[in-house]
Amino acid sequence: MSTLRDLYPAIEPYETGTLDVGDGHVVYWERVGQRGAKPAVFVHGGPGGGISPKQRRLFDPTRYDVLLFDQRGCGRSTPHAELNANTTWHLVADMERLREMMGVERWQVFGGSWGSTLSLAYAQKHPERVSEIILRGIYTLTKAELDWYYQFGVSQMFPDKWERFIAPIPEGERHDLMAAYRRRLTADDRAVQMEAARAWSIWEGETITLLPDPETSDKFEEDDFALAFARIENHFFVHGGWLDDGQLLREAHRLADIPGVIVHGRYDMPCPARFAWELHKAWPQAEFHLIEGAGHAFTEPGILDQLIRATDKFAGSAQ
Known part of the structure; x- marks a missing residue:
């Protein structure tokens, strides 16, 4: 068996x-690697998660010029936890601004x-601007995916953690937990x-790894991180990401x-593997x-x- 690849050095x-x-x-950005090498952009999760030093290490620094950025309202971008003018399409436009800035x-x-x-x-709107795509933990933001994680599904796998998740919400509001959380995350108090x-x-920090991993989950308890993460994520999900249901799968032909x-964990709880499989079928050209x-x-x-192997594979590809 071949040795598993690991992160590049800090x-x-x-x-x-x-x-x-x-x-x-105002969006914070940083660049790592070699100026003028193969350009790449790292797009973090959440929404509202921000970037971390570990994410810089997914690319060979001798062969890449990587731009990482904190999306609107999170990380070192300001104003913190802001929901106004913060939608999927604002972020797509921000990526284009950053690409132009990068030259x-x-x-x-x-x-x-x-x-x-x-x-x-972004790639479906601007396919001519994308040399390759590497995707992990596929989330197509359909109602079925949202219900699975925030209403019924993952609740059956983590009943103990689910009870803590629903604790702030009165029983009479639990039929729509995203809406109930929305009211509290936008409250004046x-x-x-x-x-x-x-x-x-x-809830998210403790369900994203196959086995408990405090190194991953601990940051989700920090007040500043949690506020931006929860407010922005809930804001996007309540609005369905400003996407038509199933849009990203229907438009996958634009990636041909x-x-x-595409890399996906078999036991990915937040993002059911079925949707990664559907993307694979809609975009068979991708590994x-x-x-x-x-x-x-x-x-x-x-x-x-597999992520490191993917960035290495494309490192020598034409821009």
């Missing part, structure tokens, strides 16, 4: 900055979880917001000429890897191995 950005994208939003005609798009959703939306934010965020890799014994997080060994 690396600091060679450049950082902010971009005023309008509507009162490249095309770039590789790498996204996981919600990042796969945004990457698909900061204490009400924070109770809901922590419960929402911890773009090389791609498909369904990883046994793996959950959702990119740090799961089998998932990480």
Whole structure:
């Protein structure tokens, strides 16, 4: 058996900055690797998750020039946890602004979880700007996927954690948990917001790995992270990502000429494997890897191995 690939060594950005994208939003960005090498953009999850130093290490720093950015309202972007003018299509437009700022005609798009959703939306709108796509933890943001995670489905796998998730919501409101959380996450009372934010965020942090992993889940309990994560994620999901139901699968034919890799954990709880399989069928030109014994997080060994192999594979491809 071949040795599983792991992250490249820790690396600091060679450049950082902010971009005023309008509507009162200022987006933080950073670049790692070699200026002028193969361009790529890393699209983080959530929405509202922000970037982390570990994500810089998914690419060979001698062969890539990678731009990572905090999407509107999260991480080091400002204003913090802001919902106004914060939609999928605002973020797609931000990506185009960042590409133009970077000065490249095309770039590789790498996204996981919600990042796969945004990457698909961007690539389907701007296929001529994408050299390759690497996707992990496929989320096509259909009503079925949202109901599975926030109403009935994953609740059956994690009954103990589910009880903690629904605890802030009175029984009479539990028929629509996303709406009930929306009311609390947008309440005027900061204490009400924070109770809901922590419960929402911890539910995700504790269900994304196959086995408990405090290194992954602990940050979901931090107040600043939880507030942006929960408010923004709930805001996007209540609105169905401003996508027609099933749109990303129906429009997958627009990706036919773009090389791609799809990586998904067999036991991914937030993102059922069926939707990764459906994307594979709608976009058969992309390599498909369904990883046994793996959950959702990119740090799961089998998932990480395939992601590193994918970035290495495309490192020498023409821009």
